[in-house]
Amino acid sequence: MGALSGITVLELSRVLAGPWCGMTLADLGADVIKLESFEGDDTRGLGPPFLDGMSAYFACCNRNKRSLAIDLRAPAARPLLEALVRSADVMVENYRTGGAESLGVGYEAMASINPRLVYCSISGYGRDGPGAMRPGYDYVVQAEAGLMSITGPADGEASKVGVAVADLATGQNAATAILAALLQRQRDGRGQRIDVSLFDTQLSLLANVAGNALFTGVDAPRFGNAHPSIVPYQAFAASDQSFVLAVASEKLWAQLCRALGQPGWLEDERWRNNAARVRHRDSICQVLADLFKAKPAAHWLALFERAGIPAAPINSVCQALEHPVAHARGMRYELGGIPMVGSPIRLSGSPTRRELPPPRLGEHSDLIVRAAGFEPDELRAAGAIR
DSSP states (O other): OOTTTTOEEEEEOOTTHHHHHHHHHHHTTOEEEEEEOTTOOGGGGOOSOEETTEEHHHHTTOTTEEEEEBOTTSTTHHHHHHHHHHTOSEEEEOOOTTHHHHTTOSHHHHHHHOTTOEEEEEESSOSSSTTTTSOOOHHHHHHHTTTGGGSSOTTSOOOOOSSOHHHHHHHHHHHHHHHHHHHHHHHHSOOOEEEEEHHHHHHHHTHHHHHHHHHHOOOOOOOTTSOSSOSSEEEEEOSSSEEEEEOOSHHHHHHHHHHTTOGGGGGOTTTSSHHHHHHTHHHHHHHHHHHHTTSOHHHHHHHHHHHTOOEEEOOOHHHHHTOHHHHHTTOEEEETTEEEEOOSOOOSSSOOOOOOOOOOTTTTHHHHHHHTTOOHHHHHHTTSBO
């Protein structure tokens, strides 16, 4: 039994943030019914690569769900939709502002059918405010909410992060908010509306960088692979390849100095504590760079491991997927022949599900419709489902 067994989620979302939220809930045991248009989630067509007709993009965020292909505009679909809403606990949607209302699935309409419904809206800029009517995409939000300005080479152009972090974190925030609302419902018996946006999420993800700007009024520069407030905490080039070194405390600095046979660095006024090293980052990082380029990365990584200093090679995606930790922690597996990256959530008493592969479009339409008390062939003939 999953932690969310008995919870039913209607997912009226597409692309990444909403489906990521839905998959998180599904992994935890919820019955997630993905309501798709007859064309399906946009990501079904985003490829290559494809495996037996399924895109890797769709597969990455839709496991453990059931798919119902439904035309919400068809009059014959309305009784089915209302029946599903009456028995649901959660609805997740990520239409443009006003889109859900035009389809008859806005919050007010759904709450009138089921006052206990937890209704989660995901958007680019929120359901109110000056950006409410704007479409939101991860790349655009990374640019507008400050992330790109601090990503990339210090002396180069701004760059996006290589994966859609604003989308993914928004999906996680949505899942967290849904769980909180379900707990609140246990106390007062009422559902509520959740409003989560990519912009708000990305702004909050600036974390200490935003804090630095708020404290000083000075805009954040790019540091490339270095850190604005910790030194040394960056990439270095060995004689054969680069690696990263993370000396995030004075204890680790002392361990590094001893491991490198440089106890005198501990007494150097320029480097004796982190604040000094930040002020004199160029001097210490240049000394380290000259030292590290003399031997291969394996030498330094072995040295750091013996000394208990965090360091690592810069692995490719394929190398990361084949990492011993990935295999030992069960982060690699297959569902229905579809290779997957596992859930990072581990609960001792209610493990995450590994039951349903990402669904084909409308794969579970008949089962869902019959369970709701309707005849699939009749709804299909009326153009309500596929």
